[in-house]
Amino acid sequence: MRQSLPNPFYYLDNFQWVLAWVGAHHADLLDEAEHRFIERFSALPQPSRALLVRMVMRKGELFRASKLRYEEIGCPHLAAAPLIELGWLDDVPALDLLQLFGLLRKAELVQVFGQAAASLNQRKDELLQQLLDEHAQAQPLHHWCGTLEDAVFEVRIGQLCERLRLMFFGNIHQDWSEFVLADLGIYRYEQVAFSPSSRAFQRREEIDAYLHLHRCRERFEVGESLDDILRDVPDAPYPNAWLESRRGKLLLRLAQQYEREQDWPQALRLHASNRYPGARQRTIRVLERCGQVEAALELALRAEVAPESELEAQQLERMLPRLRRALGQPRSPRRAAATAERIDLVLPAPDGGLSVEYAVREHLDRPEAPVHYVENMLLNSLLGLLCWDALFAALPGAFFHPFHAAPADLAQPDFHSRRAALFDECLGALDDESYRDCIRRTFREKAGIHTAFVAWSLLDDELLEQALACIPAAHLKTIFMRILRDVPNNRTGLPDLIQFWPEQGRYRMIEVKGPGDRLQDNQLRWLDHAAEHGLPIAVCYVQWAGPTP
Numbered sequence: 197m198r199q200s201l202p203n204p205f206y207y208l209d210n211f212q213w214v215l216a217w218v219g220a221h222h223a224d225l226l227d228e229a230e231h232r233f234i235e236r237f238s239a240l241p242q243p244s245r246a247l248l249v250r251m252v253m254r255k256g257e258l259f260r261a262s263k264l265r266y267e268e269i270g271c272p273h274l275a276a277a278p279l280i281e282l283g284w285l286d287d288v289p290a291l292d293l294l295q296l297f298g299l300l301r302k303a304e305l306v307q308v309f310g311q312a313a314a315s316l317n318q319r320k321d322e323l324l325q326q327l328l329d330e331h332a333q334a335q336p337l338h339h340w341c342g343t344l345e346d347a348v349f350e351v352r353i354g355q356l357c358e359r360l361r362l363m364f365f366g367n368i369h370q371d372w373s374e375f376v377l378a379d380l381g382i383y384r385y386e387q388v389a390f391s392p393s394s395r396a397f398q399r400r401e402e403i404d405a406y407l408h409l410h411r412c413r414e415r416f417e418v419g420e421s422l423d424d425i426l427r428d429v430p431d432a433p434y435p436n437a438w439l440e441s442r443r444g445k446l447l448l449r450l451a452q453q454y455e456r457e458q459d460w461p462q463a464l465r466l467h468a469s470n471r472y473p474g475a476r477q478r479t480i481r482v483l484e485r486c487g488q489v490e491a492a493l494e495l496a497l498r499a500e501v502a503p504e505s506e507l508e509a510q511q512l513e514r515m516l517p518r519l520r521r522a523l524g525q526p527r528s529p530r531r532a533a534a535t536a537e538r539i540d541l542v543l544p545a546p547d548g549g550l551s552v553e554y555a556v557r558e559h560l561d562r563p564e565a566p567v568h569y570v571e572n573m574l575l576n577s578l579l580g581l582l583c584w585d586a587l588f589a590a591l592p593g594a595f596f597h598p599f600h601a602a603p604a605d606l607a608q609p610d611f612h613s614r615r616a617a618l619f620d621e622c623l624g625a626l627d628d629e630s631y632r633d634c635i636r637r638t639f640r641e642k643a644g645i646h647t648a649f650v651a652w653s654l655l656d657d658e659l660l661e662q663a664l665a666c667i668p669a670a671h672l673k674t675i676f677m678r679i680l681r682d683v684p685n686n687r688t689g690l691p692d693l694i695q696f697w698p699e700q701g702r703y704r705m706i707e708v709k710g711p712g713d714r715l716q717d718n719q720l721r722w723l724d725h726a727a728e729h730g731l732p733i734a735v736c737y738v739q740w741a742g743p744t745p
Contacts (some may be wrong), residue, residue, distance in 0.1 A: 204268035205242070210375035211249045212238070214364050217597070221390070222363045225400045233356060236282065243275040248284060251349070252357045253372045258289065260299055261347040276349055289350035290334040297324050299337075299348060308341040362403060366396025366596035366604055368410050374599040383646040386588045388595045396596045396604065402436055409442050413449075422450055422457075426466075433471075438593065441608065444472025451478065460486045473504055473609070477511050484519065493519040504609075506721050507685050534720070534727035537734035539706070545740040552710035552738050553692045560695060560706070567695045567706075568659055572688050573651035578663060579676045580649025581638040582631055586618035587649065602648035607684045619680060626669040626676075635664065666696040666703040674729045689718030691733055704732040711739055 203209065215234050218226070226234075237245060246269050251259050264272040279285040291299070300308065302323075309327065337348045362368060374383075388394075397403050408428070415425050429447065434440040451466035460482055467479040476499055483492035496516055503509035517527055546555045553569055561567040568574070580587065587603065588595075591614060594603040605611050612619065625631035639660060644652055679686045691705035705726075707719060715723070715735070726733040 205246055206376070207253060207372065208242070208246045208249050210372065211252070212245075213375075214360065218360050218363050221395060222397075225363060225397060225403065227400070230356060230360065233353065240278055241275075243269045244278045247272060247275040248279055248351075251351050252354065256298075257351045257354050258291070258295060258299060259349050259351070261349060264349070272349075273347070284351070284353045286350040286352055287347055288336045288338075289348060290336060291340065291348065292334040293324065293328060293331045295334075296337075296340055300344075304341075304344060307344060359403060359407070362406065363395075363397065364597050365599070368406075370599065383599075384644055385599055385601070386584075386642070386645050386647065387598070388588055388600065389590045390595065391590065391592075394590060394592065394595055396438075396593075402434075402439060405430075405434060405436075405439050406442070409439070409446060413446055416446070416449060416453075422453055422462075426450055437608070437610075438605070441472065444470050444475070448472050448475055448478070451475070455482065455485075474508075476504065477508055477515075480512075480515060484515075484522075489519055489522045493523060505682050505685060507682075507717070510717060510721060534723040536707075536723050536726065537704070537732070539734050539736040540739075541736060542739045542741050545742045552713075553708045556706070556708045556736055556738060557693055560693075564699065565695055565697050566662065567693050568662075569692060570654060570659075570694050571692055572690045573654045574659070574663060574694060575672075575675055575690055576679065576687055577650045577655050578635060578667075578672060579679055580647055581635045581642075582625065582672075582676070583619060583622040583680075584638045584642060586615050586622050587647075589615060589618055591615065601646045606648065611683060612680045623673055623676060626673045629669070631669060631672070632664045635660070662696040662698055663694075663703075665698055666701055671729070671731055674725070675731070678725055685718065686721075689716065689722045691719075691722070693736075702732070704734055707733065707735045709735060709737050 215237065219234050223231075237248075240248075246266070247264065250264065250266060250269070261272045261276070266272075269275050276285055276287065280287050296308070297305070305323065337344065337346065358368075361371070365371075365374075397406070412425050412428055416422075429450070430443065434443060447466050447470045451463045451470070454460075454463035454466065455478070464479065464482045464486065467475045467482055476495070480492045480496050480499070483489070483495065493516070496512055496519060499508060500512050500516065503512060513531065517530065520527060541556065541559060543555050543559055546552075557567045557569050591603070591605075593605055594600075596604060603611070605614070622634075625634050639655070642650075691707040693706040693708060694703060695706060696703050707715070707723075709715065723733060723735075725731070
């Protein structure tokens with residue numbers, strides 16, 4: 197059953213709270229129109245404020261009055277009148293044919309276009325194509341169809357509200373639903389202290405730059421010409437490292453699309469000038485595809501001396517032999533692949549769509565040696581519980597608002613270095629055996645708080661105690677340190693299952709591979725780390741007995 201909130205104007209209260217927050221924390225970034233909007237909004241009648249917020253929180257900018265029936269608001273026409281007077285709504289917007297088709301049902305289109313629509317047994321999109329050439333002029337709804345008793349409202353301050361939302365959240369992907377989930381108690385968030393430096397943006401130009409890059413990305417995603425988009429992406433790096441990371445990521449995606457279109461010169465130009473992670477490796481590949489093998493090898497050798505990540509080192513290890521072979525150079529000795537315990541199983545084909553991981557778990561599970569299906573969640577959860585204070589430290593640029601499940605800079609290269617002393621203090625508990633009490637205490641005190649690290653749905657007292665009893669502190673430390681060095685790449689790839697022997701105080705992690713499956717790159721890197729540090733990992737290869745499920 198869908199939960200409801202006792203206050204019918206909950207969404208209005210949330211919107212007004214955001215306006216107050218932005219006014220208090222970002223006043224210096226607001227222009228005159230935004231200051232005026234915040235001031236005038238609070239003076240409007242409650243139904244008018246509520247109606248505007250309802251539309252702002254919905255998708256699009258055009259709304260039929262007949263679709264704006266909310267019990268707490270009442271008549272949408274009366275509520276809209278003050279908004280129209282202010283120019284925030286337009287009640288007679290000119291609608292082109294595409295907009296009209298988005299607002300009307302097929303039966304209503306018959307009223308508008310008469311026999312031309314009624315005689316065509318077509319879908320709406322087919323009818324639209326049929327009529328486009330004949331009806332190119334945009335006009336108000338009552339000009340399209342005077343007999344249709346309805347009105348259309350166009351929100352004229354959508355971009356202004358989007359900018360205010362961006363100032364609050366520091367990103368575009370979070371929206372007003374965050375408040376509802378919190379109000380309903382579905383999500384609870386850690387409370388972090390905010391200071392003047394706790395803002396996503398320090399200058400208005402940075403907001404403009406963010407929105408500009410966002411529009412460029414939207415154009416890329418809908419398939420607009422790469423050359424047209426590229427002309428609008430700034431050539432010069434942003435001084436703001438966070439914005440520059442977004443620019444670099446967009447350029448990487450554009451360059452990869454140029455690769456798919458085999459425009460090698462353009463792809464090479466973009467990759468070679470881009471410092472975003474992964475661009476150097478793509479530069480080497482494009483140089484190779486262009487026949488510039490010597491230049492590719494030279495760049496690969498420089499990268500080998502100081503790889504930007506384990507991922508790049510892994511890729512270079514595969515590329516260098518191929519480049520040397522292409523130039524007739526002798527092969528360098530290859531590093532021996534990490535070895536892990538191998539388990540070969542032939543299991544009955546499972547019924548009911550049971551996954552191969554669950555089939556192996558059921559097969560290996562014993563009362564004295566329980567097996568849990570945890571994937572990446574258990575070890576990341578233990579890291580999150582031990583290092584909670586470091587993860588939620590109120591550093592500049594880390595938290596902008598009360599709805600953070602993780603620091604905003606979690607994926608940035610300097611995430612760990614900025615908090616090195618804090619993480620050292622947390623991980624130091626693994627050296628003096630106090631870590632168990634620390635993890636248990638955080639598990640109790642922070643239970644249910646939404647975080648990117650702790651999987652509350654997986655973790656219970658039994659699993660937690662088995663993990664604390666069986667995984668040595670030294671193993672936890674090396675695992676945690678590896679994850680923190682490169683969170684985006686290293687928090688995944690951990691084995692599917694974990695098996696404990698509580699009486700013996702030992703464990704093993706088990707990666708499961710079904711028929712035809714192979715180890716992925718991030719899993720291979722974890723196997724290398726396990727071999728280097730003595731972590732017990734097995735790879736279980738499964739074949740089905742009987743018909744393939």
